[in-house]
Amino acid sequence: MVKKRKVFQGGNKRSQAEADEVDDLESRIQELQDAAEDNKGSGPTGTGIIWNFDNLPISRYTLEGLRAAKYTRLTAIQRAALPSTLAGHDVLGAAKTGSGKTLAFLVPAVEKLYRLKWGKLDGLGALIISPTRELAMQIFDELRKVGAKHDLSAGLLIGGKNVKEEQGRINAMNILVCTPGRLLQHMDETPGFDASALQLLVLDEADRILDMGFSASVNAIIENLPRQRQTMLFSATQTKSVKDLARLSLKDPTYISVHAEAIAPTPVKLQQAYVVCELQDKLNVLWAFIKAHLKAKILVFLTTGKQVKFALEAFRRLRPGVVLRALHGKMKQMKRMAVFYDFSEAKTGTVLFATDIAARGLDFPTVDWVLQVDCPEDVASYIHRVGRTARYVSGGKSLLMLLPSEKEAMLKQLEGAKVPLKPLKINPNKTQPVSPALQALLSKNNDLKELAQRALVAYVRSIFLQPNKAVFDASALPAADFALSMGLTSVPKLRFLKRHSPKKALKGPGSSPGDEDKLRPEERLLPGHHAESLSAAQLAAGESASDEGSSEPELGSSDEEDEHPDSAADLDTERLLRRGTKRSREEAAEGAVPESLAGHDRDAAGASKSLGPGDLHGSSEGEGAAEEDGFLVVKRRDIFDAAPALSAPAATETGEQKKQKRKKLKISKASASGSRMVFDEDGQAQDPLAQLSLPGDSRDEENEALTAEERFRQAREAMRARDAADRAAQKAARREKKLARKERLRAGAAAEAGDDAGVQLRVTGSSGDEDMQEDHNSGQESSGSEADQVGTDRVKLEPARPKAKPEVAHLGMQPRKAMGSKTGAGRSETEFNIGHESLSIAEQESLALEMLSRSK
Numbered sequence: 001m002v003k004k005r006k007v008f009q010g011g012n013k014r015s016q017a018e019a020d021e022v023d024d025l026e027s028r029i030q031e032l033q034d035a036a037e038d039n040k041g042s043g044p045t046g047t048g049i050i051w052n053f054d055n056l057p058i059s060r061y062t063l064e065g066l067r068a069a070k071y072t073r074l075t076a077i078q079r080a081a082l083p084s085t086l087a088g089h090d091v092l093g094a095a096k097t098g099s100g101k102t103l104a105f106l107v108p109a110v111e112k113l114y115r116l117k118w119g120k121l122d123g124l125g126a127l128i129i130s131p132t133r134e135l136a137m138q139i140f141d142e143l144r145k146v147g148a149k150h151d152l153s154a155g156l157l158i159g160g161k162n163v164k165e166e167q168g169r170i171n172a173m174n175i176l177v178c179t180p181g182r183l184l185q186h187m188d189e190t191p192g193f194d195a196s197a198l199q200l201l202v203l204d205e206a207d208r209i210l211d212m213g214f215s216a217s218v219n220a221i222i223e224n225l226p227r228q229r230q231t232m233l234f235s236a237t238q239t240k241s242v243k244d245l246a247r248l249s250l251k252d253p254t255y256i257s258v259h260a261e262a263i264a265p266t267p268v269k270l271q272q273a274y275v276v277c278e279l280q281d282k283l284n285v286l287w288a289f290i291k292a293h294l295k296a297k298i299l300v301f302l303t304t305g306k307q308v309k310f311a312l313e314a315f316r317r318l319r320p321g322v323v324l325r326a327l328h329g330k331m332k333q334m335k336r337m338a339v340f341y342d343f344s345e346a347k348t349g350t351v352l353f354a355t356d357i358a359a360r361g362l363d364f365p366t367v368d369w370v371l372q373v374d375c376p377e378d379v380a381s382y383i384h385r386v387g388r389t390a391r392y393v394s395g396g397k398s399l400l401m402l403l404p405s406e407k408e409a410m411l412k413q414l415e416g417a418k419v420p421l422k423p424l425k426i427n428p429n430k431t432q433p434v435s436p437a438l439q440a441l442l443s444k445n446n447d448l449k450e451l452a453q454r455a456l457v458a459y460v461r462s463i464f465l466q467p468n469k470a471v472f473d474a475s476a477l478p479a480a481d482f483a484l485s486m487g488l489t490s491v492p493k494l495r496f497l498k499r500h501s502p503k504k505a506l507k508g509p510g511s512s513p514g515d516e517d518k519l520r521p522e523e524r525l526l527p528g529h530h531a532e533s534l535s536a537a538q539l540a541a542g543e544s545a546s547d548e549g550s551s552e553p554e555l556g557s558s559d560e561e562d563e564h565p566d567s568a569a570d571l572d573t574e575r576l577l578r579r580g581t582k583r584s585r586e587e588a589a590e591g592a593v594p595e596s597l598a599g600h601d602r603d604a605a606g607a608s609k610s611l612g613p614g615d616l617h618g619s620s621e622g623e624g625a626a627e628e629d630g631f632l633v634v635k636r637r638d639i640f641d642a643a644p645a646l647s648a649p650a651a652t653e654t655g656e657q658k659k660q661k662r663k664k665l666k667i668s669k670a671s672a673s674g675s676r677m678v679f680d681e682d683g684q685a686q687d688p689l690a691q692l693s694l695p696g697d698s699r700d701e702e703n704e705a706l707t708a709e710e711r712f713r714q715a716r717e718a719m720r721a722r723d724a725a726d727r728a729a730q731k732a733a734r735r736e737k738k739l740a741r742k743e744r745l746r747a748g749a750a751a752e753a754g755d756d757a758g759v760q761l762r763v764t765g766s767s768g769d770e771d772m773q774e775d776h777n778s779g780q781e782s783s784g785s786e787a788d789q790v791g792t793d794r795v796k797l798e799p800a801r802p803k804a805k806p807e808v809a810h811l812g813m814q815p816r817k818a819m820g821s822k823t824g825a826g827r828s829e830t831e832f833n834i835g836h837e838s839l840s841i842a843e844q845e846s847l848a849l850e851m852l853s854r855s856k
């Protein structure tokens, strides 16, 4: 450990007092250590245990900050961890969700730098890494409380824009709270970025950060950090993987697990239940649940961002009588922040539909219910999701919805982890079918229909890609019934299934009755009982059960995101997922093609060979990595990989073509690109060689995605053009009629004038433009923060709530000063301008903190 304790200079009173305090603290820490050694085995509740912050060997500045935040008594994990972490040990901390792990690492971080008398010129002293932006924001806010009286600077680095602005200040920061991708970007691009003096590294949600999804980023970050440092890992589901720990060069780490002996890994005051529910009933049950809990604050987990969007847009039109919000990884940063803080502030009658980006660490106050509409990918994910309620000393409830096909294996895994779950039964008399209403909505609204199609495809894909085949069985999904329940009259194309399956194995016209048994699971996905006349092969090929099928947009591989296209990230995501990693299914299911379809067999002569679902458990080494929300991806993405497998079938390839293909693959693999990443404005990482990727190869999956997107765009434009032409024609007709009427009246008047000059004429009528606009803005359930437009031609559902102009953020921990009169504390909320896209990250951070502080 680098001990660079400084001699206090200046001789002023404060410095001398600080120096004395530091000496005192160090001897008290030593005593605490000795006592802990003597007391070994007594546990966190044993004798000699410190119960209050006041009795800890921490500085008075920290104590003041803690007191101001009303933190007085230590939680179990704080009692157990702080003696070790204050003494500078490497620690693996595990404790239930909502048990106060954040302070268990923030207090020692601040204290360490204080005792080393860290100053501005000493640079970066502590680094805290979080897997999501929202969690980083929350940690940063806690840090500001703990460090309010210290003379340290701290910065929040989370993806977004204005990297340049951050670059100007980052080198003056003593503590950084960040997401891995953004940090790596600065390490790579910011001139003079120096972490060589780093004293302390914290990984919050360590198991998530260390899983394969972040592998490349974390390895690259660690390479840039000094080995001599204190490292702390915290999570409710702590990793003990030797491999992970070896990567971090931990030194004799202390494993602190305060709830290891607990009856359950979940909070005591959490009531947990599950229901078994058919896929096609899920929306009905969700709707009924919301209607039955109009006063509750509910967090609803769905697998993919597209399902989240669909649930929001569909339900808000059905007006359940509660506020609806949505949070997923592809929303723009400002929207994410607004939703995050809105839901934090919300007291009752609010439902947040979210993906797993909200599963970890987020401390939304007073959530009554966590509803898992889609099964979590594993037990850890379950524990984190339900942990958004029953935090600290509060109670809460959770309900898990399981498909019949998921029930047995998932319950077994949860029971194995000692999760106490009660079975519940759905009372069919109390559910209200929403499907007919959705069908009516979708029939009038093409954008919503597209959204439904994408949501369905994304969900099916996510199940299809799940490595945990014991729980997730794509073949058991009743896709046609599911489609109907969403208001769709047909199943959208599921091309990834088609590509995955050799044609001859698919059931099609002429297949014999026994053939079905020979089908692979994903081919059996689409049942005959609803799409009566259609075989799996036809459905997979995108043939529709309805007569409007021919006009269905092609879905499956493109699945574009209208807000934040990130198909490149998704490609990597799926690749990783297929290798058995624990990537978030949201990322994976949002689009792209499984690796096996995108060139897994590229070197093999027979490209027709494809992998079965069991092959998902492949190599454990992933090449790429994407952050949870895909805002920054470090990827060694082989664009060249994808194209050849998607080109002409192998059988038709000439030897020369194969040679060419291999040549290209060689280029992509060659170290010429090195590991250096190029980042675009949005923080997206790009392999420099990606720019050389096969131009014009429409079979490249990405290109295909773009082509589909382009098709949608063209179709929309054509429709809009037709609409505009129709409207113009109608308008012209109306105008003509009006003129004719006027003419008639004038002529009549002139004639009458001759008879009776005393009568005055008045012409009435509309002023001309009578175009009708659909009012999407009625109903209290409209979400102001999730202002997603379903399509480009849609009237905005609700105007972005006007917000204040953000102040320029001061990254230091001292209370910031408002800039100018506009940012005074008394400013009303309506002055905010959340929708402003050009805010710097510093401004966003400032705004977020201001909103948060007002929410407390």
Ligand SMILES: Nc1ncnc2c1ncn2[C@@H]1O[C@H](COP(=O)(O)OP(=O)(O)OP(=O)(O)O)[C@@H](O)[C@H]1O
Pocket (backbone or CB within 6 Å): 070, 071, 072, 073, 074, 075, 078, 095, 096, 097, 098, 099, 100, 101, 102, 103, 235, 236, 360, 361, 362, 363, 387, 391, 392
């Ligand atoms: N000593 C304390 N006294 C009072 N409240 C506390 C204390 N420590 C933490 N809390 C509160 O408990 C809540 C949960 O804390 P925190 O977010 O740190 O939990 P966590 O263990 O990190 O949860 P998760 O595993 O979900 O990330 C927060 O609202 C926090 O303010």
